[in-house]
Amino acid sequence: MIIRSKWILDSNGTLLENAVLDIENGRVIQVRKAKCYEKSYDLGDGVVTLGxxxxxxxxxxxxxxxxxxxxxxxxxxxxxxxxxxxxxxxxxxxxxxxxxxxxxxxxxxxxxxxxxxxxxxxxxxxxxxxxxxxxxxxxxxxxxxxxxxxxxxxxxxxxxxxxxxxxxxxxxxxxxxxxxxxxxxxxxxxxxxxxxxxxxxxxxxxxxxxxxxxxxxxxxxxxxxxxxxxxxxxxxxxxxxxxxxxxxxxxxxxxxxxxxxxxxxxxxxxxxxxxxxxxxxxxxxxxxxxxxxxxxxxxxxxxxxxxxxxxxxxxxxxxxxxxxxxxxxxxxxxxxxVGLGHYSIEGAVIKSLIYVESELDVKDPYGSLIYSFDPKGMKWIGELNGL
Ligand SMILES: [Zn+2]
Structure with missing residues (x-):
């Protein structure tokens, strides 16, 4: 399963545009740039990040x-x-x-x-x-x-x-x-x-x-x-x-x-x-x-x-x-x-990930995400229909 989003923002500073998550057995095995004509579950123009x-x-x-x-x-x-x-x-x-x-x-x-x-x-x-x-x-x-x-x-x-x-x-x-x-x-x-x-x-x-x-x-x-x-x-x-x-x-x-x-x-x-x-x-x-x-x-x-x-x-x-x-x-x-250990999108279980509708500012991705967060525009990736 491949999930695409306009942005993927990790806690370690990694920001990818037009990016996808490769998912196997409920876990992200790779975060990478989307390929042309690749079939994926498209979330939209927002940001995938960690819960x-x-x-x-x-x-x-x-x-x-x-x-x-x-x-x-x-x-x-x-x-x-x-x-x-x-x-x-x-x-x-x-x-x-x-x-x-x-x-x-x-x-x-x-x-x-x-x-x-x-x-x-x-x-x-x-x-x-x-x-x-x-x-x-x-x-x-x-x-x-x-x-x-x-x-x-x-x-x-x-x-x-x-x-x-x-x-x-x-x-x-x-x-x-x-x-x-x-x-x-x-x-x-x-x-x-x-x-x-x-x-x-x-x-x-x-x-x-x-x-x-x-x-x-x-x-x-x-x-x-x-x-x-x-x-x-x-x-x-x-x-x-x-x-x-x-x-x-x-x-x-x-x-x-x-x-x-x-x-x-x-x-x-x-x-x-x-x-x-x-x-x-x-x-x-x-x-x-x-x-x-x-x-x-x-x-x-x-x-x-x-x-x-x-x-x-x-x-x-x-x-x-x-x-x-x-x-x-x-x-x-x-x-x-809390003892969960290393916490990053690559390797994460998909139920820990969220998708946030947000117009990310590439110069200030974390600040713009924090200021634009609205619970009405947030989804849990593990709960998406069809996954
Ligand atoms: Zn207290």
């Missing part, structure tokens, strides 16, 4: 409608989410997953790293997936010093310690002792707010009050006096299979530690602007060569799950950064972070 990888979501929160007028600050929003989670109706979780997955697919997302509470794991393994889901179980709350290792290894792809300011260091240590040979892949929210930094440095402040209100034993978070990354370094959590989410308040020293450890940073731009009115130091992270990927976060902090809008947001706030670098965060970078 996106969303490295941070909490799909079970897909029924929360983010409403900026309801919260004055991050602490307010946090208290709102705590109330929402306390009153969560578990029988609505499958419909929340369906909502989030349907929306992600409509925006060209091929794979989602989804953070799921422990109670969701067995409930959702029967769920018929219409997307590639990478599941991380979330450790948050009290009484979780020991978790079932077999449950983690059989039903999940990794562990999400919610954050260094919400999960006692003592708890993280005890759970990791259950994996003596090698830590499972880990993702964790870090350096997101000033409350977190203050609490980790001093053991005091509004975050301490919130934890006490929730019945946490503050002494289990000791020792204090370290930055978020230094705390993770002490716990042995940083490595190439660790994805650190947000990272809005990093010191130079922390960036150097992350570079040395090869950890990934997942940026959630619109969520960060909505909740904190700031973004991570992206140009500096790129300059250091940090491994980067992109996430939307959940519908509790953004109005939709479009990674294209997140890419646009980064292009607007960092006009000096090459659009290609931003596109790579949402494709190749994300695939490396």
């Amino acid at each position: 996106l990888i969303n490295c941070h979501n909490h799909l079970w929160l897909s029924h929360v409608n983010y409403d900026p007028s309801s919260y004055n600050n991050f602490l307010d929003w946090t208290k709102f989410i705590i109330r929402y989670v306390d009153e969560y109706e578990k029988d609505r979780v499958l419909s929340a997953l369906e909502t989030g997955i349907a929306q992600s697919k409509a925006f060209g997302t091929y794979c989602i790293l989804d953070i799921q509470p422990l109670w969701m794991l067995e409930l959702c393994c029967e769920f018929k997936l219409d997307i590639k889901l990478v599941r991380y179980v979330e450790i948050l709350g009290k009484g979780l010093d020991e978790i079932d290792k077999a449950l983690i290894l059989n039903h999940t792809d990794g562990i999400c310690f919610h954050g260094p300011h919400t999960v006692a260091s003592d708890t993280m240590r005890k759970i990791l002792l259950g994996f003596p040979n090698k830590n499972p892949p880990i993702t964790i929210h870090i350096a997101e707010s000033e409350y977190e930094i203050e609490f980790l440095r001093t053991g005091k402040g509004p975050w301490k009050e919130l934890l006490i209100e929730r019945g946490f034993d503050i002494s289990r978070f000791a020792p204090f006096g370290r930055s978020p990354c230094e705390r993770l370094l002490d716990l042995g959590i940083l490595g190439p299979e660790t994805i650190l989410v947000h990272c809005l308040h990093l010191t130079q020293k922390e960036i150097q530690i992350l570079k040395q450890k090869g950890s990934f940073i997942c940026i959630c731009p619109r969520s960060n602007l909505n909740l904190h009115k700031r973004l991570p130091p992206l140009d500096e992270l790129l300059r250091y060569g940090i491994n980067l990927c992109l996430g939307t976060d959940s519908l509790a902090s953004v109005i939709d799950l479009s990674l294209w809008e997140d890419m646009k947001c980064l292009l607007e706030h960092f006009p000096q950064i090459e659009p290609k670098s931003i596109f790579q965060m949402a494709t190749e970078g994300g695939a490396q972070a």
